[in-house]
Amino acid sequence: MPIKNVAKKIAQPYSIKIRLCKFGYQYDDENIKMNKFLLALCVIFIIVLYSFNSGESEWKKVLNSDTENLSLEAVRLALGADKGSFHMENFDPEKAKIGLELILKGKTKRGFFKSKVISSYFVCTDCHNVGREFKNSSDQNPSSRLDFAKVNNLPFLPASTFWGIYNRTSFFNDDYIKKYGDIIKDAKQSLPGSIQVCAKYCSSGRYLKSWELEAIIHYFKANELKIKDLSLTNNQKDAISRIQSLSETEKSDLLASINNSFTQGYSAHFAETMPRDDRKYGVGGDVDNGKFIYEKACLHCHLDGRVTYLKLGNDKLSAQMFLKNKSTYDDLSVYQIIRQGTYAMPGRNQYMPRFTKDKMSDQQIEDLMAYLTQLAEKQ
Amino acid sequence: MKKLVFVVLLIIAGFHCFGQDVTETFNSTRIVNSHSTEILRKKMWEYRIEHRFGDIAGANGGGQTAFGFDQAADIRMAMEYGITDKLMAGLGRSKGIGRPYTSLCDLFLAGRFLTQNKEKHMPVSAALVQTLYYTYMKQINDGQSVAYFDNKFSRRVAYSTQLVLTRKFSDRFSLAIMPTYVHRNYVSQTDLNDLFSVGFAANFKITKSIGVILEYFANVESENFRSDAMNSLGVGFEFVTNGHNFHINLTNARGFGELQYVALTQENWLKGQFRLGFSISRNFKIKTA
Numbered sequence: 001m002p003i004k005n006v007a008k009k010i011a012q013p014y015s016i017k018i019r020l021c022k023f024g025y026q027y028d029d030e031n032i033k034m035n036k037f038l039l040a041l042c043v044i045f046i047i048v049l050y051s052f053n054s055g056e057s058e059w060k061k062v063l064n065s066d067t068e069n070l071s072l073e074a075v076r077l078a079l080g081a082d083k084g085s086f087h088m089e090n091f092d093p094e095k096a097k098i099g100l101e102l103i104l105k106g107k108t109k110r111g112f113f114k115s116k117v118i119s120s121y122f123v124c125t126d127c128h129n130v131g132r133e134f135k136n137s138s139d140q141n142p143s144s145r146l147d148f149a150k151v152n153n154l155p156f157l158p159a160s161t162f163w164g165i166y167n168r169t170s171f172f173n174d175d176y177i178k179k180y181g182d183i184i185k186d187a188k189q190s191l192p193g194s195i196q197v198c199a200k201y202c203s204s205g206r207y208l209k210s211w212e213l214e215a216i217i218h219y220f221k222a223n224e225l226k227i228k229d230l231s232l233t234n235n236q237k238d239a240i241s242r243i244q245s246l247s248e249t250e251k252s253d254l255l256a257s258i259n260n261s262f263t264q265g266y267s268a269h270f271a272e273t274m275p276r277d278d279r280k281y282g283v284g285g286d287v288d289n290g291k292f293i294y295e296k297a298c299l300h301c302h303l304d305g306r307v308t309y310l311k312l313g314n315d316k317l318s319a320q321m322f323l324k325n326k327s328t329y330d331d332l333s334v335y336q337i338i339r340q341g342t343y344a345m346p347g348r349n350q351y352m353p354r355f356t357k358d359k360m361s362d363q364q365i366e367d368l369m370a371y372l373t374q375l376a377e378k379q
Numbered sequence: 380m381k382k383l384v385f386v387v388l389l390i391i392a393g394f395h396c397f398g399q400d401v402t403e404t405f406n407s408t409r410i411v412n413s414h415s416t417e418i419l420r421k422k423m424w425e426y427r428i429e430h431r432f433g434d435i436a437g438a439n440g441g442g443q444t445a446f447g448f449d450q451a452a453d454i455r456m457a458m459e460y461g462i463t464d465k466l467m468a469g470l471g472r473s474k475g476i477g478r479p480y481t482s483l484c485d486l487f488l489a490g491r492f493l494t495q496n497k498e499k500h501m502p503v504s505a506a507l508v509q510t511l512y513y514t515y516m517k518q519i520n521d522g523q524s525v526a527y528f529d530n531k532f533s534r535r536v537a538y539s540t541q542l543v544l545t546r547k548f549s550d551r552f553s554l555a556i557m558p559t560y561v562h563r564n565y566v567s568q569t570d571l572n573d574l575f576s577v578g579f580a581a582n583f584k585i586t587k588s589i590g591v592i593l594e595y596f597a598n599v600e601s602e603n604f605r606s607d608a609m610n611s612l613g614v615g616f617e618f619v620t621n622g623h624n625f626h627i628n629l630t631n632a633r634g635f636g637e638l639q640y641v642a643l644t645q646e647n648w649l650k651g652q653f654r655l656g657f658s659i660s661r662n663f664k665i666k667t668a
Contacts, residue, residue: 121664121666204666305420309621310621313403313550316550317587347663
């Protein structure tokens with residue numbers, strides 16, 4: 001008996017009728033017969049395949065997208081990084097939408113009612129941008145930040161951007177301990193903890209409810225870094241696309257290079273008020289930079305007293321007020337107020353946060369003075 | 380009807396205009412006596428204490444009264460609140476100048492419906508102020524007196540409507556025109572229920588926080604009535620700090636509110652019947668979070 005006929009005989013009891021109605025074809029008269037042995041082999045093959053890949057199923061899902069759009073978190077986890085203090089399993093875009101609303105307005109609508117405002121004095125975007133602030137994702141230089149802000153017309157704010165905050169591992173770094181002390185003890189390594197400190201203390205508000213916190217973290221997850229956001233070489237990107245075939249050593253090296261390519265924690269170094277003798281009062285400062293800083297940093301909050309009682313405008317009188325106080329250690333001296341800020345107190349909770357050296361350089365303060373001098377002398 | 384719809388649409392458009400709006404036309408919500416086009420920001424509270432002393436000179440002034448310091452022509456305390464960035468309300472209580480009113484309460488609503496904006500070719504800012512006055516003073520049992528209220532609520536009530544138009548000409552200089560209408564339900568035979576007055580004001584800022592203001596109200600009325608009435612004239616000096624606004628002024632008007640300074644001013648500057656006054660306002664937000 002020819003082999004073909006033997007196979008046909010064996011397979012007969014297991015014949016399967018397939019109807020591909022979905023595609024408009026019908027194979028009513030055709031039976032695909034499968035050998036019992038082949039069927040069993042297929043089942044075993046599938047089981048083996050899944051058992052080998054079960055540990056990397058998440059990565060397999062991720063690989064469906066192109067390398068550029070891979071989530072940094074997923075890549076780092078695939079390379080063996082720790083999950084860290086916070087890791088989100090199931091992202092919900094609806095919650096992210098609510099989170100963004102809380103960030104922009106400080107409140108949202110729940111059912112028929114508005115939620116209680118997080119702070120009566122500030123919203124998050126008074127101090128934080130939500131988008132990218134540096135061309136290079138590992139850069140922290142204030143002049144690079146200013147250049148990027150000028151090109152993209154961004155506010156120039158005292159706090160770090162929310163862009164990529166989901167991927168950061170440390171918060172309230174360096175000198176913030178001098179200002180907040182034990183308050184930030186549990187927040188320094190925790191994204192939820194740092195959000196709560198910011199809501200309660202930095203914004204003179206209240207602790208977030210669990211659903212609010214969750215929504216904001218979902219927004220941060222939506223705003224997380226992708227591989228395309230990092231300044232990686234083609235070789236590194238190629239290695240990421242072949243991640244499963246990398247050796248443990250290669251994975252470790254790749255993880256180290258990726259970790260160096262984005263900011264895991266922004267530096268925050270407080271500076272003393274510039275001594276009177278060191279002040280140049282704007283001489284040699286860049287007026288264009290100064291104009292941008294005045295409009296995008298100072299007026300971001302002070303224009304017509306939007307956030308604070310001190311009303312400023314892009315006018316001669318405002319500039320003259322600063323010039324009159326330029327050599328003092330008073331709050332109306334830009335050298336003083338930028339470096340020291342003010343503190344919240346009963347009846348005046350809308351304080352001014354300080355600009356650390358990492359957010360505004362001494363040269364940028366001189367640029368600001370150069371512009372204010374020009375504005376004050378305007379005819 | 381079409382005109383009414385147009386006006387309503389214009390007002391709505393005014394409440395929703397964006398862009399480079401001119402700000403700080405005046406330094407506070409008041410000029411000397413009048414309202415300005417400045418409106419408290421949303422959810423901002425303002426507590427005001429205002430005081431007018433007695434005549435500096437003239438028959439009731441001079442050294443015997445320490446140039447008016449011994450007397451209090453009027454005192455007002457008020458709490459005001461920004462409902463939106465362009466609409467505010469306030470509730471105040473004045474001693475009242477006793478001509479005839481004492482124990483005078485005022486409740487007002489002020490809304491800015493136009494904001495000066497060069498880009499939008501809007502040359503002026505405009506606000507409308509509607510005030511309701513109510514006196515809870517004891518009635519006088521003399522039927523000839525305007526304070527003989529006859530236990531009727533309506534006789535204790537008066538109203539004023541003020542349109543404030545302002546323009547900031549430069550960083551330092553602003554002008555205002557304030558057409559004002561005052562209606563009193565109950566007046567004496569020689570008085571008028573309805574009064575019209577047009578106010579003029581100027582603001583000159585010496586520095587960012589110090590300014591000089593001038594305000595004059597010209598009453599439009601028949602000479603056959605209100606022969607004692609005078610126009611109110613005030614000059615003020617203001618000092619603005621973080622959250623505070625201090626006014627020190629000289630004016631012949633004794634009382635606060637359009638009801639009193641428009642309708643009830645009888646003092647004459649030329650006879651030394653002007654007084655020192657001050658107002659202090661403090662802005663704050665109540666922590667609701």
